[in-house]
Amino acid sequence: MMIIYQVYPRSFCDTNNDGIGDLAGIEKKLPYIKSLGVDAIWISPFFKSPMKDFGYDVADYRAVDPIFGDMADFKSLMKSAKALGLGVMVDIVMSHTSEEHTWFKQSRARENDKADWYLWADPKPDGSPPNNWVSVFGGAAWRWDAERRQYYFHSFLSSQPDLNMHHPGVQDAVLAAMEFWLDLGVSGFRFDACNHIFQDLQLRNNPPRDDTSKALHPYGFQLHVYDQARPEMDAFLQKIRTLLDAYGATSLAEVGGHDALKLMGQYTRPGRLHSAYSFALMQPDSSAAHVRNVIATLEETIRLPGVACYAMSNHDKPRVASRWQNGRDREQTAREMLALLFAMRGDICLYQGEELGLPQADVPFEKIQDPFGISFWPKFKGRDGCRTPMPWTNDVHGGFSATEPWLPADPVHTDMNVASQEADPGSTLRFAREVIALRKARPELNQGRLVLRDAPDGILAFSREHEGSRIECLFNMDTEPRRMHDVNYSEILLAQNTILKSGTVELGASGFCLLLG
Numbered sequence: 001m002m003i004i005y006q007v008y009p010r011s012f013c014d015t016n017n018d019g020i021g022d023l024a025g026i027e028k029k030l031p032y033i034k035s036l037g038v039d040a041i042w043i044s045p046f047f048k049s050p051m052k053d054f055g056y057d058v059a060d061y062r063a064v065d066p067i068f069g070d071m072a073d074f075k076s077l078m079k080s081a082k083a084l085g086l087g088v089m090v091d092i093v094m095s096h097t098s099e100e101h102t103w104f105k106q107s108r109a110r111e112n113d114k115a116d117w118y119l120w121a122d123p124k125p126d127g128s129p130p131n132n133w134v135s136v137f138g139g140a141a142w143r144w145d146a147e148r149r150q151y152y153f154h155s156f157l158s159s160q161p162d163l164n165m166h167h168p169g170v171q172d173a174v175l176a177a178m179e180f181w182l183d184l185g186v187s188g189f190r191f192d193a194c195n196h197i198f199q200d201l202q203l204r205n206n207p208p209r210d211d212t213s214k215a216l217h218p219y220g221f222q223l224h225v226y227d228q229a230r231p232e233m234d235a236f237l238q239k240i241r242t243l244l245d246a247y248g249a250t251s252l253a254e255v256g257g258h259d260a261l262k263l264m265g266q267y268t269r270p271g272r273l274h275s276a277y278s279f280a281l282m283q284p285d286s287s288a289a290h291v292r293n294v295i296a297t298l299e300e301t302i303r304l305p306g307v308a309c310y311a312m313s314n315h316d317k318p319r320v321a322s323r324w325q326n327g328r329d330r331e332q333t334a335r336e337m338l339a340l341l342f343a344m345r346g347d348i349c350l351y352q353g354e355e356l357g358l359p360q361a362d363v364p365f366e367k368i369q370d371p372f373g374i375s376f377w378p379k380f381k382g383r384d385g386c387r388t389p390m391p392w393t394n395d396v397h398g399g400f401s402a403t404e405p406w407l408p409a410d411p412v413h414t415d416m417n418v419a420s421q422e423a424d425p426g427s428t429l430r431f432a433r434e435v436i437a438l439r440k441a442r443p444e445l446n447q448g449r450l451v452l453r454d455a456p457d458g459i460l461a462f463s464r465e466h467e468g469s470r471i472e473c474l475f476n477m478d479t480e481p482r483r484m485h486d487v488n489y490s491e492i493l494l495a496q497n498t499i500l501k502s503g504t505v506e507l508g509a510s511g512f513c514l515l516l517g
Contacts, residue, residue, distance in 0.1 A: 058097050179243060343462075
């Protein structure tokens with residue numbers, strides 16, 4: 001069971017003072033990452049890119065974008081990580097490329113071997129798009145190309161054409177790109193948007209969704225049965241696993257879309273990927289019932305040797321310290337969620353700054369960079385609030401850079417900087433190290449099975465069990481104190497806002513306890 005620390009390179013550490021983080025900055029901070037007790041780092045895309053979607057629009061899978069450094073910087077980072085015993089996972093974007101990728105430029109010309117490397121389609125007789133598919137980022141998912149006189153499909157921005165992964169040549173090219181990084185020594189990959197990699201070649205219309213009350217835009221009005229989560233993915237994952245096994249490398253799938261928890265099980269069956277995560281715990285619902293349902297579903301769906309990966313924050317969703325605060329003390333909420341995260345069974349992803357308890361940053365509209373946020377402001381403020389610079393000191397810009405960063409450093413974050421928390425024995429950072437160390441020291445937490453327990457409303461209860469030893473894990477997910485009776489324990493391993501008396505546990509707001517049974 002791995003603990004993975006996610007680094008968003010644009011916002012981690014800037015060593016050349018251009019306002020954007022770089023690979024040299026990641027290398028500089030590797031000792032800090034190692035001190036947390038994690039096993040590996042996952043670095044969000046640093047490939048050559050026009051940066052219209054900040055690296056998730058890849059123009060060259062085998063080149064480092066100059067804003068992050070060069071290949072020598074990456075090799076140096078790899079050497080330092082290996083010396084510290086840290087794995088390095090690269091973020092591979094397989095569903096689409098940038099329109100600036102040479103593959104797409106060749107595909108537009110038709111008369112070459114890459115003519116069918118992207119999903120092209122003729123218009124309807126009236127010139128409209130071939131079907132009703134819409135983009136995740138809003139609007140139709142088809143863009144007319146005047147050079148080729150056809151539409152191309154894009155799940156995300158119109159500058160991100162989707163690859164035709166049905167084509168054997170495309171599959172071979174993507175596998176070759178992965179092999180390039182494996183030869184450089186990476187320990188594995190995080191696979192972006194796995195449910196978007198294949199589409200229905202018949203281009204059938206998606207059916208409408210019955211309940212559209214929570215839809216931000218038309219994407220939420222459809223059931224995405226034809227433009228994602230297609231069955232052809234299974235065979236391709238087996239090809240990926242064969243390559244990974246040849247290098248002893250690992251894999252983590254990002255799985256979204258409809259019925260994502262079930263899809264996680266499908267993608268982690270034997271011979272496919274090692275682990276998968278979804279956005280199930282990155283939603284507004286923080287209730288005990290919701291979290292219990294997620295755990296129960298994943299325990300039922302994902303079978304060994306595959307495992308779930310639990311994540312509560314990342315570069316796409318509001319930070320959990322704010323999202324699940326619900327009026328409670330922010331620092332105590334952050335600690336409870338760290339304790340819950342590291343009590344889970346499976347791999348764990350910890351997003352940069354989550355160990356500090358950082359809340360969601362407030363980025364004013366005039367500073368917004370995310371095209372998704374610009375399009376739907378103010379109903380949706382985009383993803384910039386979780387992507388602001390990492391605060392290292394209380395210096396200007398939080399010590400991230402000596403110049404104005406690409407996104408503003410939040411003053412609240414600067415007050416919660418690493419240096420200050422390192423010096424404070426009672427800080428959230430110190431607590432994060434404590435809970436990670438506890439997880440690594442106790443086989444119940446790093447190896448044991450998970451058994452959900454009945455509990456009063458508002459309390460999430462489960463045990464972690466290994467070779468006859470048991471740790472009871474109790475979390476008050478409500479905003480009011482809750483009690484649980486008939487609790488047997490011999491030792492308190494970790495607790496917050498908890499009173500134990502005569503077999504009764506009273507959990508205050510943000511209260512939790514891990515008890516040795």
